[in-house]
Amino acid sequence: MTLEIKNLTGGYSQLPVLHQVSFTVAASELVGLIGLNGAGKSTTLNHIIGLMRPFSGQITLNGTALATDPVAYKQQIAYVPETPILYPELTLREHLALTIKAYQLAPEPAWQRAQELLTTFRLANKLDWFPADFSKGMKQKVMIVMAFLTEAKLFIVDEPFYGLDPLAVRDLLALIEARKQAGAAILMSTHVLDTAQRYCDRFVLLTDGRVKAQGTLADLKAQAPDPTASLDEIYLAMARGEQDA
């Protein structure tokens, strides 16, 4: 088991946003974290990457907890945030150099991997650009390159499709698939449910900070009133039911 979240309750200051959230992400698995705005997706991810501290519950990654061994824990994670924020003073090349230093990667293979990623995302000729020169989509691509440059065991990808052109979306999905095949675990939060349905192995459906359902599409369908429903329809029915309740 790679990532294990057990009874996570957490939020901002004293106000809990997440209530008893539990799920796992195994190696070679792509799990979709699905929810409406404010359902608690980003809050869950922020707890996993250590930007927020849980009120209660545990998060472990291959048996390591953030609180007990932060370096070993973080060494295994790579993150693509929803809003791309880069260092204004560093060029693209220097962002990659910083990542290589921070994750203590072997420089030669890392730069080789970087070159491949840069070519895939059509950034290879922009190595000396500063973030101010990049569009939002390009910044997003820089963050993807930085994350997939590492040898992380868990990739956390928050709403990756906004701002990306269709070609980049396709390339990102291919990259995720390749890393999955290589044994990495991937947790992806998204609103784009038809894409999630096609690519994710399992789903965790969040509403109001609670896990409403989880499992494969077949599992979710079995729980839904209409067994032929798509992920979109299942989630909408669930969210509507929550609103009516």
Add this chain to the structure above:
Amino acid sequence: MRDLFIARKQRHFTQLLKYWRLVFNDHFIIALFFLFGALAYRYAQWLPTVAPTAWWVWPVVLAWLTLVTQAGQLATLVQPADPVVLLPQTSAAQGYFRAAFYYSAWRGILLSEAGLVVSLPLLLRVKDLSASALPWYVAGLVGAAAVLKWGWLKSAYQQLSFQRRGVAWWQWGLPLVGWSLSLAWPLVGLGFGLGCLLFKKPAQALDWRHAVAFEQQRMDRLYRFFNLFTDVPAVQGKIRRRKWLQGGVRWLQGGPSAWDYLYAQGLVRNVEVGNLVWRLTAVAMVVTYFVTVPWLNTLLVLLFIYLVASQVIPFYHQYDQIVFPHLFPLPAATQPAAFRRLMNRLLSVVAALIVVASWSVGRTSFLWWHAGGNVLLAGIEVWLLNRYYLKVRIKKK
């Protein structure tokens, strides 16, 4: 639309007032009082030494007045959301911009007149005028100052339209020609200015994006000024590549960690912090060079080193809002250690430069005891600042 400008102007005033209160604190007012007093006194002392035949006064006054006309920008207070929200109102926006123009005009004209008042005593030293001609001459210049500034602001308004080619030249050309004529024959200069106002074609289709960028640049300059006195959240440091300083960046990296790399690049490329350090160091060098009373000189050396350190320390938190440092698999102690190494190297260079400048105390014969004392005390101060003060300041946040 006019009401929208008035509402924004009031909000703008409230915001400025908040900053001006911080700028004009008691100490600064006293310092300004002395500074202006000393300058006015020196000016008054110097004026009688200017010969009535001094030809250079004319180009100097002309350059001064042309420069002063550039001060006092067109303040439109447009906001980044305006191109979207107000786009359907573009034709009605004329009322908004007219209000903005008048608001900018009285401020700009006041500045121009103040510049004229400052240069008048010098000008009248070399201008041979009878007592009866003097009031007419001065009145003509006062009128010219108002008309030329008005014309300058009209061009500034034109800058916001799509038809702005050549306007920048005009903004220098108009005051230059206008003032050249006015200084010799004020009424001719006044006539020239009025003629330009009548014949210069008015601004046409508004380029919203340019107008927003223009206003942001203006506010940026203003905030940058306030930022010298207090923290202004709107100021985002500009970045310069500074390839020629990459050797310095490598040297500033005291260790191999990612934080050493980030801080060294950031400090050198961030215009806000980097320039502040070098400006302060340059001022410190000039001041300690000229202050030759030994005890005061040493005190100033120590004070300036402290000032530089206290200005750089907030840079420790520069990257708090970026997710990566929190994510990097680095021990928490790496960050303060890297920053301490950076401060150590930076302050050592700054201290060395200031101390060398301070050796002017023994201009005629080198004072070993003073020079050595400054080296020793500066070294101890750098060590203490890094060892204790830095720790306290970092913890405070």
